[in-house]
Amino acid sequence: MIQNKYKILLVEDEKNVRNIVATMLETEGYQTILANSCSSAKTLFTSYLPELVILDLGLPDMDGMNFLEFVRKDSLIPIIVLSARTNESDKIAALDGGANDYITKPFSSGELLARVRAALRNNRFSADEGRLPGGKFTLKNLEIDYDARQVFIKGEEIHLTQTEYNIVALLSENCGKMITYAAIIKATWGDYPTENNIKKLQVNMANIRKKFGDKPGEQNYIANELGVGYRLNT
Numbered sequence: 001m002i003q004n005k006y007k008i009l010l011v012e013d014e015k016n017v018r019n020i021v022a023t024m025l026e027t028e029g030y031q032t033i034l035a036n037s038c039s040s041a042k043t044l045f046t047s048y049l050p051e052l053v054i055l056d057l058g059l060p061d062m063d064g065m066n067f068l069e070f071v072r073k074d075s076l077i078p079i080i081v082l083s084a085r086t087n088e089s090d091k092i093a094a095l096d097g098g099a100n101d102y103i104t105k106p107f108s109s110g111e112l113l114a115r116v117r118a119a120l121r122n123n124r125f126s127a128d129e130g131r132l133p134g135g136k137f138t139l140k141n142l143e144i145d146y147d148a149r150q151v152f153i154k155g156e157e158i159h160l161t162q163t164e165y166n167i168v169a170l171l172s173e174n175c176g177k178m179i180t181y182a183a184i185i186k187a188t189w190g191d192y193p194t195e196n197n198i199k200k201l202q203v204n205m206a207n208i209r210k211k212f213g214d215k216p217g218e219q220n221y222i223a224n225e226l227g228v229g230y231r232l233n234t
Contacts, residue, residue, distance in 0.1 A: 006120055007050040009033045011041040011067060012082070013060050017105070021054065021082070024109050025116070038062035042070055050077065052119055054112075057083040057094070065097055072098035078119035082107065088227045092180050095229065100177045102228075118176045118234045137172045139234065142212075142221060144172055158211050163188060164204055171222065171232040180229040205230060 008025055012018040013036045022032045033048050035041035038059045045053070045067075053071065057064035068079060081094045084105045091102045101115050137144040143152040149165055151158045160168065166188050171179060182193040184201060191197055205222065214220050223231045 005031070006052065007031045007033060007048055008116070009035060009041065009045055009048065009050040009053045011035045011038070011053065011059070011064065012056045013037065013058070014056070017056075021112070024113065028113060030116075036060075038064065038067045041067050045071060052116065053077060053079045054116075055079055055081050055083075055099070057081060057085055057090070065094065068094065068097050068099060080112075080115055080119055082112070091225075091228050092182070095178050095180050096183060102178065121176070121234060137175075139172070139175065139232070140221070144169065153212060160208065160211065161204075164208050164211075167201075167204060168208060171230060175232045176234045178225060178229050178231045184230065 008030050010018060010021055010025070010032055012021065012034075015036075018034060018036065022034060025032050033044050033050060035044050036059075038061050041053075041055075041059075055064050055067060059067075064081070064083070068081075071077060071079060078100045079098065080101045080103060081099045082103050082105065083090070083094075085091075086104050094102055100119050103112060103115060135146060137146070141154045143155075144150070145152075146169065149169075151160055151165065151168060167184060170184060170187050181198050181201060185191055185193045185197045188201075189197065205224070209222055212221050214222070221233055223233050225231075
């Protein structure tokens with residue numbers, strides 16, 4: 001198999017899980033760097049500068065959130081949390097702390113590899129390719145003109161309210177990343193995620209999906225993890 005040439009730092013203290021994930025990645029052509037503790041992960045991250053990190057939170061020396069904070073001080077490299085912690089609060093804390101994605105154990109190899117491909121693909125976007133204001137963003141049949149604040153599906157303009165546009169633009173600038181309710185509410189209204197504000201966000205999102213042509217139950221463009229947040233699908 002042709003090497004993908006992407007270096008992935010796998011931070012996992014359970015030997016069996018570490019071996020399974022490493023084999024899975026190497027079979028797909030990725031180069032894996034293995035760490036079994038937070039301290040060794042920091043050393044290897046600095047030495048190898050990987051393109052992506054898969055991070056367990058339950059490490060023997062320090063909590064994985066410590067490593068997440070360490071990386072986010074200087075780097076926007078994609079980080080996928082792979083953890084046995086299933087509590088909503090843990091997911092939200094990791095995502096708000098800078099993780100790009102959160103997968104709970106047990107997991108399927110297909111899902112993990114798909115999330116890895118998406119994270120690496122999204123990281124290749126740049127301002128020149130329209131991820132930030134001053135350009136255009138395209139995804140499948142969706143196009144956003146940031147300068148004109150216009151959104152098109154299949155070339156036809158979708159008329160969004162100012163709030164709806166701001167939400168769509170935020171998701172596009174973080175394409176593929178799960179954005180928590182709190183982060184969206186703060187960016188859109190400058191407020192805290194009260195029950196009323198979450199309901200307000202959900203109403204806006206329902207309107208956006210309807211205008212995008214998504215039928216109930218479909219997640220063609222925008223995926224929702226109940227109680228956590230939203231992601232613009234790649």
